[in-house]
Amino acid sequence: xxxIKVENLSFTYPGGKKALKDINFEIQSGxxxxxxxxxxxxxxxxxxxxxxELSPLGKTEGNVFLFEKERKDLTLRESxxxxxxxxxxxxFQLVTHSVQSEIAFGLxxxxxxxxxxxxxxxxxxxxxxxxxxxxxxxxxxSGGQKQLVCLAAVAAMHPSVLILxxxxxRLDPMTSELFVETVFRLCRENGITVIISEHxxxxxxxxxxxVIVLEDGKIICDKPPQKISKEIFSKSEFVKASMxxxxxxxxxxxxxxxxxxxxxxxxxxxxxxxxxxxxxKQLNLKEEVNQNESAVKMRNVAFAYDKSGYxxxxxxxxxxxxxxxxxxxxxxxxxxxxxxxxxxxIECKKGTIELFGKNIxxxxxxxxxxxxxxxxxxxxxxxxxxxxxxxxxxxxxxxxKLSSQERNERISFVSEFFEIKNLLSSHPxxxxxxxxxxxxxxxxxxxxxxxxxxxxxxxxxxxxxxKQFAQKIRELCESGVTVVIVSHDIEFxxxxxxxxxxxxxxxxxxxxxxxxxxxNNFFYTTAANKISRHIFNGAITESEVLALCRDNQPKQKL
Amino acid sequence: xxIGFKALHPVSAFLFFVFSFLVTLCFSHPLIIVTSLLCAxxxxxxxxxxxxxxxxxxxxxxxxxxITAFNFFISHYGVTTLYExxxxxxxxxxxxxxxxxxxxxxxxxxxxxxxxxxxxxxxKFIFLFGRFSPxxxxxxxxxxRFIPLLRSQSKEIETSRKGLGIDSKTGKxxxxxxxxxxxxxxxxxWILESAIDTSDSMSARGYGLKGRTxxxxxxxxxxxxxxxxxxxxxxxxxxxxxxxxxAVYNPVIEITPPSVFGFIVFAVFLIYSILPFxxxxxxxxxxxxxxxxx
Numbered sequence: 120x121x122x123i124k125v126e127n128l129s130f131t132y133p134g135g136k137k138a139l140k141d142i143n144f145e146i147q148s149g150x151x152x153x154x155x156x157x158x159x160x161x162x163x164x165x166x167x168x169x170x171x172e173l174s175p176l177g178k179t180e181g182n183v184f185l186f187e188k189e190r191k192d193l194t195l196r197e198s199x200x201x202x203x204x205x206x207x208x209x210x211f212q213l214v215t216h217s218v219q220s221e222i223a224f225g226l227x228x229x230x231x232x233x234x235x236x237x238x239x240x241x242x243x244x245x246x247x248x249x250x251x252x253x254x255x256x257x258x259x260x261s262g263g264q265k266q267l268v269c270l271a272a273v274a275a276m277h278p279s280v281l282i283l284x285x286x287x288x289r290l291d292p293m294t295s296e297l298f299v300e301t302v303f304r305l306c307r308e309n310g311i312t313v314i315i316s317e318h319x320x321x322x323x324x325x326x327x328x329x330v331i332v333l334e335d336g337k338i339i340c341d342k343p344p345q346k347i348s349k350e351i352f353s354k355s356e357f358v359k360a361s362m363x364x365x366x367x368x369x370x371x372x373x374x375x376x377x378x379x380x381x382x383x384x385x386x387x388x389x390x391x392x393x394x395x396x397x398x399x400k401q402l403n404l405k406e407e408v409n410q411n412e413s414a415v416k417m418r419n420v421a422f423a424y425d426k427s428g429y430x431x432x433x434x435x436x437x438x439x440x441x442x443x444x445x446x447x448x449x450x451x452x453x454x455x456x457x458x459x460x461x462x463x464x465i466e467c468k469k470g471t472i473e474l475f476g477k478n479i480x481x482x483x484x485x486x487x488x489x490x491x492x493x494x495x496x497x498x499x500x501x502x503x504x505x506x507x508x509x510x511x512x513x514x515x516x517x518x519x520k521l522s523s524q525e526r527n528e529r530i531s532f533v534s535e536f537f538e539i540k541n542l543l544s545s546h547p548x549x550x551x552x553x554x555x556x557x558x559x560x561x562x563x564x565x566x567x568x569x570x571x572x573x574x575x576x577x578x579x580x581x582x583x584x585x586k587q588f589a590q591k592i593r594e595l596c597e598s599g600v601t602v603v604i605v606s607h608d609i610e611f612x613x614x615x616x617x618x619x620x621x622x623x624x625x626x627x628x629x630x631x632x633x634x635x636x637x638x639n640n641f642f643y644t645t646a647a648n649k650i651s652r653h654i655f656n657g658a659i660t661e662s663e664v665l666a667l668c669r670d671n672q673p674k675q676k677l
Numbered sequence: 678x679x680i681g682f683k684a685l686h687p688v689s690a691f692l693f694f695v696f697s698f699l700v701t702l703c704f705s706h707p708l709i710i711v712t713s714l715l716c717a718x719x720x721x722x723x724x725x726x727x728x729x730x731x732x733x734x735x736x737x738x739x740x741x742x743x744i745t746a747f748n749f750f751i752s753h754y755g756v757t758t759l760y761e762x763x764x765x766x767x768x769x770x771x772x773x774x775x776x777x778x779x780x781x782x783x784x785x786x787x788x789x790x791x792x793x794x795x796x797x798x799x800x801k802f803i804f805l806f807g808r809f810s811p812x813x814x815x816x817x818x819x820x821x822r823f824i825p826l827l828r829s830q831s832k833e834i835e836t837s838r839k840g841l842g843i844d845s846k847t848g849k850x851x852x853x854x855x856x857x858x859x860x861x862x863x864x865x866x867w868i869l870e871s872a873i874d875t876s877d878s879m880s881a882r883g884y885g886l887k888g889r890t891x892x893x894x895x896x897x898x899x900x901x902x903x904x905x906x907x908x909x910x911x912x913x914x915x916x917x918x919x920x921x922x923x924a925v926y927n928p929v930i931e932i933t934p935p936s937v938f939g940f941i942v943f944a945v946f947l948i949y950s951i952l953p954f955x956x957x958x959x960x961x962x963x964x965x966x967x968x969x970x971x
Contacts, residue, residue, distance in 0.1 A: 172877075173881055196883065199882060199883030203881075204881040208871075208874060210826060210871070211875055211878070212875065213822060214818075214822065214878060214879055215822055216818045216819070216821035216822040219894065220803075220818055224882060224884075225883060227889055227890050227891055228886055229883055230886070230888035230889060232890065233890070233892055233893045237892075237894065256825075257822055258822070269878075272882070484847055485842070485847070485848070487842075488842025488847060493840055493841050493842075494839075495837075495840060496837040499837070500867070501834045501838065501863060501867075502863075503863070504862045504863045504866070505862070505866060514855075
C-alpha cells in the first residue's frame with residue numbers, strides 16, 4: 120500500500136524563490152523515512168506540502184497523492200485525522216492549559232463522544248506512560264515531556280501517517296533520543312508511516328528504512344541508509360558531515376558492501392580490517408600544556424537557588440586564557456549555574472571566583488558586561504528586537520559613544536569575521552537557528568570582550584554548520600578570547616575543544632584535556648572512540664581513526 | 678485523584694458554594710451569619726491548614742473590626758445613643774451591631790470564596806463554563822496556558838539580555854528605558870510568532886471541523902446527586918421559612934428568636950454548612966482504614 124506519492128512536484132514561493140524542484144518519491148505504508156538536508160534546503164516546505172491545512176501559498180506544479188487520492192480530493196477531516204503533523208517548538212504547539220485537555224483537544228475537534236475520548240486517553244496514557252503527568256498543567260512540564268504530550272495528542276487521533284518537522288531541535292540529546300525511540304516504536308509496533316526531518320542524524324539513520332537527502336530543493340539521494348555509497352559522500356558536503364561515524368569511516372576507507380550503521384557494526388568493520396594482525400602504529404599523543412594564566416579561576420564555589428538544597432557544593436575550575444573550554448554533565452546538574460556564576464548573573468556567596476586575576480565582586484556591572492564577558496543563553500532569538508540584525512548591532516553600540524564611522528567599522532569587521540554579511544539586513548526570525556546563533560556571537564564580539572560564555576550553542580545546528588562554527592570559535596580563541604561552552608554534544612566537544620570538565624553531584628568530577636578525558640571513559644565518550652578502542656588506544660575523533668587505519672594498512676591503498 | 682469534597686462532580690460543588698454565598702448574603706440573622714462564618718472557617722482551616730489560621734488573624738479579624746468601626750463612626754441611624762458629639766452626630770448601638778453583622782457576613786463570604794478557589798479548580802471551572810459556551814471554555818483554557826508561558830518568556834528575555842548588559846537594569850536611565858522598550862518589542866514579536874505556530878497546530882489537529890464536541894471527564898455519581906439535591910433543597914427551605922430568621926437593625930434592632938420549628942430548620946442548615954468538612958473527614962477515615970485491613 121502506498122501512503123504517499125509525490126510526482127514531479129515543484130513549488131515556488133510568491134516572492135519567486137523556488138523551494139522545491141521536481142520532487143519524486145513514494146512511501147509505502149509503515150515505513151520510517153528520514154528526510155535531511157541543510158537548513159533552507161526545502162525540508163519544511165516539502166513536509167508541509169503533505170499536510171493540506173499547512174501547505175504554504177505559492178505556485179505548485181505536479182501532484183501529491185495521499186492514500187491513493189489526490190491531495191485536493193482529501194477532505195479536511197480525513198487530513199486532520201489520518202495525517203499527524205508535529206512542529207519544532209513544543210511550547211507553541213500546545214494549545215490548552217492541561218495535559219488531559221491537550222490530548223482531548225484533537226478528539227473533540229473530530230467530534231468524538233466523551234466515552235470514546237475517555238477510552239483513547241486511557242490508551243494513550245498507558246502507551247506513552249503518561250499516567251503520572253496526566254493531571255498536570257502544561258506549565259509544570261519539562262521540555263521533553265511537552266514534546267511527548269504533543270506527540271501523544273497527535274497519536275490519540277489514530278493517524279496513519281506521522282510527519283515530524285525537526286521535533287527534537289529544542290531538546291537535549293538524551294531526551295531527544297528517548298523521543299525518537301518513542302516515534303520509532305509507533306512506526307514498528309503500530310504500522311504508522313513516519314517521515315521525520317532532523318539535523319541530528321547519528322542515532323536516527325540506523326533506524327531508518329530510507330533516507331531522503333534534499334539539497335537546494337532537489338532530492339540528491341533516496342536510499343536505504345546502508346546503501347548510501349561513497350559517491351554520494353563525495354558529492355555532498357552535507358552527507359559527508361552528517362552521517363554516523365561508522366558510515367563516514369566506511370566511505371572514507373572506500374570499503375565495499377553495506378555501510379555499517381551502528382557502533383557495533385562499526386566495531387565489526389574494524390575487527391575485520393585488522394583480524395590477522397595487531398596494528399603496529401598507535402596514536403602519538405603530544406600533550407600541549409596551555410601555559411597561559413587563568414581566565415577564570417573558581418575555588419570552593421558553592422551555590423543554592425533556595426533552601427531546598429545545594430546545586431553546587433564545592434566547585435574548583437581553571438580555565439586558561441585563550442582556550443576553548445567545555446563544561447559537560449547531565450541535565451539539571453548545574454552546568455548553566457556554573458556559567459551564570461562566571462559572569463556574575465548570579466552571585467557567588469560561598470567560595471571565590473576570579474576573572475583574569477580579579478575577584479568578580481570587584482567588577483562593576485558595566486565593566487563586567489561591556490568589557491569583560493558576555494553570556495549567550497540557549498535562545499538567542501531573545502536578543503534581537505529587529506527589524507534587522509544590523510539595527511540590533513547598532514543599538515548595542517549606542518552606549519559606547521562611538522562615531523558612526525567607528526561603529527560601521529566594528530559592525531563590518533565582526534560580520535566579515537563571522538561571515539554573516541548577507542544576514543545583516545534580514546529580520547532575525549527569518550534566518551535559521553544556526554545562523555542566528557552565529558549572529559548572536561558576532562553581536563557580543565562588537566565589544567572588546569575577553570571571555571565568551573555560550574550555553575548549548577550547537578543545539579540547532581547540523582554537523583556541517585557545526586564544523587564552520589567551530590572554525591570561527593577557534594579563530595576567536597587564537598586571537599586571545601577565552602570561550603567556555605556548556606554542552607551535551609560529546610562529539611562536538613571531542614572534535615573541537617581543548618579542555619573538558621564534567622560536573623556531577625555539585626563538584627567538578629574531572630577537568631582534563633579533551634583527549635585524556637574521553638579516551639578514559641567507557642560510556643561517556645565519542646562514537647569514534649567506541650568503534651575503535653579495541654584496536655587503537657585513545658583515538659577519539661573520526662579523523663584520528665582514519666589516519667591510524669591508513670598508517671597501519673598501507674598495502675591495501677586505504 | 679482527589680478524595681472527599683474535591684472529588685465531587687463540579688456541578689454539585691458549584692451548587693453548594695452558590696447557595697452558601699446566597700444564604701450568607703441574603704440573611705442578616707446573627708444565628709445564620711455566625712453559623713456560616715464558623716463553618717466556612719472550619720472548612721478553610723481543613724483545606725489550607727496553618728495558612729488559613731494565619732490569614733484569619735492577619736486579615737479576617739482586622740477586616741471585621743475595620744468594617745464595624747467604619748459603620749459605627751460613619752452611620753448615625755438608630756435610636757439607642759451611646760455617645761453624642763458636639764456637632765450633633767451620634768454613635769448608636771444599632772450602627773455598631775449592624776456593622777458587626779455586616780463584617781461577619783463579609784468575612785464569611787470571603788472564607789467561602791477561599792474554599793471555592795481550592796475546590797473549583799481551573800479544570801472544573803472550564804467544564805462548568807463549557808456547558809454554556811464551549812468556545813469561551815476553550816479560550817479560557819488557552820489563556821490559562823498562555824499566561825505562565827508569557828511570564829517565563831519575558832523572564833528569559835531579561836536573563837538573555839542581561840548576559841550582554843542590555844537588560845532593563847543595566848546602564849543609565851535613558852539606556853535602561855530604551856532597553857526595556859526593546860525587550861517589550863522582542864516579546865511582542867515572539868507572541869506573534871507563537872500565534873502562527875499555535876494556529877497551525879490547531880488546524881493540523883482539525884480545529885474548525887463541523888461538530889466539535891467537548892470532553893466531559895466528570896462522572897455524576899449517586900453521592901453527587903444527593904449533594905446537589907440537598908444543595909438546592911435546604912437553602913430553599915431556609916428561604917421558604919425565612920420569617921423565622923427575620924432581623925432588622927434600623928431604626929431598632931429586632932431579631933426574631935427562632936421557634937421550635939425554626940430551630941429545626943436551623944439545625945438542618947447547620948448540618949448543610951458543615952457538610953463539606955464532615956464529608957472530607959468521613960472519606961479520609963473511610964480510605965485510611967482500607968489499607969490496614971489488607
